[in-house]
Amino acid sequence: MRHLTTEQLVDLAEGIETESSTEHVRSCGDCxxxxxxxxxxxxxxxxxxxxxxxxxxWEHFSARVSDAVESDRGSSGAAPRRRFYLAGARLAEWxxxxxxAVSVSLIxxxxxxxxxxxxxxxxxxxxxxxxxxxxxxxxxxxxxxxxDPSLSxxxxxxxxxxxxxxxxxxxxxxxxVDDDALALLTAGERNELRRLLQGELSSxxxxx
Amino acid sequence: xxxxxxxTLSRSRPEKRGGAIVRREVDAAAADRLDGLDGLDDAALVExxxxxxxxxFDLIVERHRQRVYQLCYRFVGNHEDASDLAQDVFVxxxxxxxGFRGHxxxxxxxxxxxxxxxxxxxxxxxxxxxxxxxxxxxxARTESPADRVLKHERAIRVRAAIAQLPxxxxxxxxxxxxxxxxxxxxxxxxGSSVGAVKANFFHALGNLKKQLGxxxx
Numbered sequence: 001m002r003h004l005t006t007e008q009l010v011d012l013a014e015g016i017e018t019e020s021s022t023e024h025v026r027s028c029g030d031c032x033x034x035x036x037x038x039x040x041x042x043x044x045x046x047x048x049x050x051x052x053x054x055x056x057x058w059e060h061f062s063a064r065v066s067d068a069v070e071s072d073r074g075s076s077g078a079a080p081r082r083r084f085y086l087a088g089a090r091l092a093e094w095x096x097x098x099x100x101a102v103s104v105s106l107i108x109x110x111x112x113x114x115x116x117x118x119x120x121x122x123x124x125x126x127x128x129x130x131x132x133x134x135x136x137x138x139x140x141x142x143x144x145x146x147x148d149p150s151l152s153x154x155x156x157x158x159x160x161x162x163x164x165x166x167x168x169x170x171x172x173x174x175x176x177v178d179d180d181a182l183a184l185l186t187a188g189e190r191n192e193l194r195r196l197l198q199g200e201l202s203s204x205x206x207x208x
Numbered sequence: 209x210x211x212x213x214x215x216t217l218s219r220s221r222p223e224k225r226g227g228a229i230v231r232r233e234v235d236a237a238a239a240d241r242l243d244g245l246d247g248l249d250d251a252a253l254v255e256x257x258x259x260x261x262x263x264x265f266d267l268i269v270e271r272h273r274q275r276v277y278q279l280c281y282r283f284v285g286n287h288e289d290a291s292d293l294a295q296d297v298f299v300x301x302x303x304x305x306x307g308f309r310g311h312x313x314x315x316x317x318x319x320x321x322x323x324x325x326x327x328x329x330x331x332x333x334x335x336x337x338x339x340x341x342x343x344x345x346x347x348a349r350t351e352s353p354a355d356r357v358l359k360h361e362r363a364i365r366v367r368a369a370i371a372q373l374p375x376x377x378x379x380x381x382x383x384x385x386x387x388x389x390x391x392x393x394x395x396x397x398x399g400s401s402v403g404a405v406k407a408n409f410f411h412a413l414g415n416l417k418k419q420l421g422x423x424x425x
Contacts, residue, residue: 006410007403007406007407037417038410041416041417042385044420045366045370045385045413046385046386049363050278050282051281051287053287057291058273058274061291061294062270062273065269065273065295068295068298069265069299069302072302073302
């Protein structure tokens, strides 16, 4: 007896039947078993799902592709000077992130220290539409306890800085920066963040 | 004594008014770029992309990004690499847009680029699968923790087995089972015949059966 070919077996496993192959399968246990095996494997493999990224990811993905395409277009068609500029910009961006993060942290600490020392608000330079935010120290923590001598160095360093210079240097942060940072986290980092937040929530509930 | 500090912030930079506002502005800019393009088919978008019409290629990306990402994920098994590879696929597609003759759909063409990019990557890099629970949407109402663990373990075994398949068998299996391409379409993607695709599919299933046979397949 001549058995079915691999093509015929695949067709039958996928439900495509022809008269001759169907007739053969009725009388051939070997081919029937092979078709059952193929169907079982297809089904088992098909059950493995791929994850669906969040809508936030797609937003960032499209932006990333757009940037990459733009950069690619620039580097392939641009003059060497332009290519040098693009490479420099990328290097500056790469170096700039940690530097900016450290700078913002230093400035925030310094300004906080200065404010707590003086006990008065810092005037807003060119504040066309000022917004006031009141930050209260945790109970038991007074201005004196925050008035750490080690902050003096930071305060001295930041003494000559004015808001416009800080802003022009791109060292300010903005609302929504946490969203952006969240989108850049890996799965493991998000899990860790979730764990920390849940820990905080449950301890605050216990406290309440 | 409780001390209080009052912060006064400038809002003189309109683009720094807040994440939500910035995002709406970005969305509005994107919508402007895509204005009038939405009803066009892929072939027309390719023409407009070649004519440097802003937003045309963005729309191609938007239409196909999910399938391209899923394809890459099936090859590399983790979000990080899949995301990078999917981006690479679109950059290569943009570079090669002038060479797209329209003999196949742009979806098939993107799959072809995707398969090549992925096969080049996975041959150079060991498959790194991530914790599925970290990414997969699991319906906790219908799935018990025990079921979830079993499913997770089975998925890891199947992925590892697929990763062991020869390149063409792996590509055929992924495109057929997960992307539901016809044998004809797979033949176009892989540049082979329908007969060869069916043979590869058959052998891929046989090899998987051998590898997973003793593990509750």
